[in-house]
Amino acid sequence: MIRHLSTGTTNPGDIHPGLAEHQRDMIRRCPYLGPSVDKGLTTWTAVEAQPGDEADLFATLVDTAELLRRERRGSGPLACRNVAVLGPDDEGSARRLMQWPAWVARNLYAPVQLMIGRFWIGVRLTDSKGEPMTPPPVSFFSLRNAIPSKEGTFLAAKVPEILDVLATGPGDDGRDVFAEHFGRPVPATEAASVYADLVRVFPVTRTA
Numbered sequence: 436m437i438r439h440l441s442t443g444t445t446n447p448g449d450i451h452p453g454l455a456e457h458q459r460d461m462i463r464r465c466p467y468l469g470p471s472v473d474k475g476l477t478t479w480t481a482v483e484a485q486p487g488d489e490a491d492l493f494a495t496l497v498d499t500a501e502l503l504r505r506e507r508r509g510s511g512p513l514a515c516r517n518v519a520v521l522g523p524d525d526e527g528s529a530r531r532l533m534q535w536p537a538w539v540a541r542n543l544y545a546p547v548q549l550m551i552g553r554f555w556i557g558v559r560l561t562d563s564k565g566e567p568m569t570p571p572p573v574s575f576f577s578l579r580n581a582i583p584s585k586e587g588t589f590l591a592a593k594v595p596e597i598l599d600v601l602a603t604g605p606g607d608d609g610r611d612v613f614a615e616h617f618g619r620p621v622p623a624t625e626a627a628s629v630y631a632d633l634v635r636v637f638p639v640t641r642t643a
Contacts, residue, residue, distance in 0.1 A: 439482050
């Protein structure tokens with residue numbers, strides 16, 4: 436069972452001291468993050484999770500995504516929510532814990548143009564210019580407004596089907612994202628109970 440450790444802060448250093456520097460590094464690479472941070476629209480929460488908590492972790496993503504959908508209706512596309520995942524202290528175990536919840540949530544929310552990114556502790560990545568990025572000191576999910584023209588740099592080769600949905604989806608028309616798959620709305624409080632069904636709906640076809 437996951438534990439919620441923080442209700443929300445605009446200061447990533449409240450979650451982990453190394454996250455402040457990591458966010459500054461990301462600001463240098465992302466033209467949208469700086470204005471979002473400056474306007475107080477980037478928030479951080481934290482949970483503690485272990486292997487076996489995937490369904491509850493997915494439910495946390497759903498709850499966060501629905502909060503973000505409401506926020507961006509008022510504040511616009513710069514709203515961003517991050518969820519630090521404390522527990523796994525190595526890249527391999529963090530990846531195994533986070534990959535399926537992120538994949539399912541990304542598929543579920545692509546039609547309403549909401550993007551779910553996931554970053555494992557210590558993972559070494561390069562930006563669109565091929566420059567090394569600062570490895571994150573803790574694992575985290577990042578939920579933000581999708582920008583199809585920008586997502587292509589890393590989605591086109593790996594998961595083009597997600598990119599297609601982002602680009603052609605209706606935008607956020609207020610729909611219940613579960614209804615298409617279950618024929619009925621599913622409250623966020625029931626998200627964990629349908630997680631296993633959604634894993635079967637969205638099989639991983641390639642590294643995502």
